[in-house]
Amino acid sequence: MIPYGRHQVSSADVDAVVDVLENQFLTQGEQVPLFEQALCGYAGASYAVALNSGTSALHVACLALGVGPGDTVWTSTNSFVASANCARYCGADVGFVDIDPVTRNISLEALAAKLDQARRQGTLPKVLVVVHYGGLSCDMESIRQLTHADGIRLIEDASHALGGKYQGRAVGDSSWSDATIFSFHPVKSITSAEGGAVLTRDSELARRARLYASHGVTRDTDLMEGESEGPWYYQQVALGYNYRLSDLHAALGRSQLNRVDHFIQARAERARRYTEALEHLPLRLPREPVYARSAWHLYPVELMEHDRARVYDAMIARGIGVNVHYIPIHLQPYYRRLGFQVGDFPVAEAFYQRVLTLPLFPELSADEQEQVIHALTESLS
Template sequence: MTIPYGRHQIDRADLDAVVDVLENQFLTQGQQVPRFEQALKEYCGAAHTVAVNSGTSALHIACLALGLGPDDWLWTSPNSFVASANCGLYCGARVDFVDIDVKTGNLCLNALAEKLLQAARSNRLPKVMVVVHFAGLSCDMQAIQRLTEPYGIKLIEDASHALGGTYRDKPVGSCVYSDACVLSFHPVKSITTAEGGAVLTNAPEIARQLRQFASHGITRDPDHMEGESDGPWYYQQVTLGYNYRLSDLHAALGLSQLSRLNAFIESRSERAQRYTEALAGLSLRLPGTSSQAKSAWHLYSIGVEESLRSQIFASLQGKGIGANVHYIPIHLQPYYRRMGFKPGDFPNAETFYRQAITLPLFPGLTADEQTRVIQAVKESLN
């Protein structure tokens, strides 16, 4: 049987929570979404949370709420899923990238500092930066804030991999060094709602706009209407919004999962530590770490000799190891190449990709399964 690189973990409590909604509650706009939002903001330490139907939707409305629009620039990491960049295009903005540190897969501070100076000279500074916490390890947000603050750049943390991690002893999602933080609840993430996402922020006005953009651009608040309200049933569409709301079914699953998040992260950390100890001394690049951050260990991404990557990947697959690769650099996708991006633009991200193999890592990975993975890696290298 093939061992997947990631797998969700559902228990009886999760099933019961969903069935209870099906049998006894509203399916869409009941009490589960507000309860889930409250639990998320308490866990992460942010003042406001807006839950939506995907991490991609969360990125989109976060950009909108921060005022990103046509002719603005958005910068992000090329080492991410395409949604981290596409959210800027949805707003009509132009997109560019900042190269990464090959050791961690996260944004390179030196590359950022240099690019900011160049952009200031050419009047191409970004309005928004989407800072991706690759594999669950937070970027150095304090340093990024210090570099970007003089230019008035808004920061969104793309923490789709990082719920349950910490940075400078604060939970990822606390938004101490950012304007907003985006989470994903895809089935292989820290917790799942089947599909879903959320935006956290400490700014009341950003939160209000997030909620409005996620629900058709509609408000029921008389203070934000044009003219007088006709009564308690009344609502107005005051901007162009989207139907990005999360259902109560999904929120019930997420709320149940959230109660076990710390246990999930502990399990991931234990398995990551076992990989690190077992693979130390081999001809591999092991995942980078940080003294300031505790990773949520969404991925365990190793680096191998470029010329051997395809061979090693095929060997693992042949042994029933569902290895994967994260990520094909966004700027090398055909859609982005048509914008003018080309190989060599972000060499560290390209090198990281050519070497990368993601090993199975999830809370339910058994000791025997992990032994199979470790042995397969060693045999593949030999």
């Protein structure tokens, strides 16, 4: 079976982890801050807080922006559930925005209309979580222009997009947002086995994110109540969580980051091969707008004339590990119980009915990709 995604681990990655096992701290030693520095250097951000997952990163970013009960967070319904759950963890309400049929990201037109309605009703969100679906950055400057006057804070959910570009700059520099989130799950641009990060230009946001990620406990005397009792002393000054990344994971992530451009180039080459080979078929293929270069986490195609379930089964029977990204979040039973219904976001719902994700990863060989192309062509014939 050819999987839809697969990580690549080199001997250098193994050596980096073994060095920690044999010679360094396993949890919070020098590797975590070194990984954070490397992330800032690569993405162009000022601060990075490494965490144990992208979901944790979304949660602490919301907490750091003050999201709580009585607030509302909007996001794209075309995403994994974590993009919305982060608000619910904070006790906030969730709203969704429909997608653009070409980019599959948040629709600027739908966002503008929803903002106009919210202004009239006095229901504007505190935060908008902007999802870069499949590795393609949203048009962040335009989104910032739509939301800035209302004081809406922006979190880029770039879990798919490490290595992507927006207006020629690395996704993650947070020029148009308050914070950017990365995920280092095994099928993402790089892996730390599990892990994530918050990147920002805001020192206070970074400080709060780090505090929430580590039990709300600090040894910083500036944050304490009263005087320190000695070098051993710490205080819990907020209700935080154990979301810290270990040095083992950080060593793997830091080693992988050295090859991220190679990984993205390999993904882009395979995406181009798919596009060239599949253009004649009744499919809607992913495209890059002029303002962005995708990290190509996913290669999702839309079946315009065929039943998706039948094609999915046919591909699996041929040994091709296709997948579906995503079931719209608002259609999940948990969110249906909050009042969302079928028909609320028709573009995302129609996309879900047609989408099929093809295998795409750096070590996908030419022969394997030809098998995918041949199997899809046969399944559509």
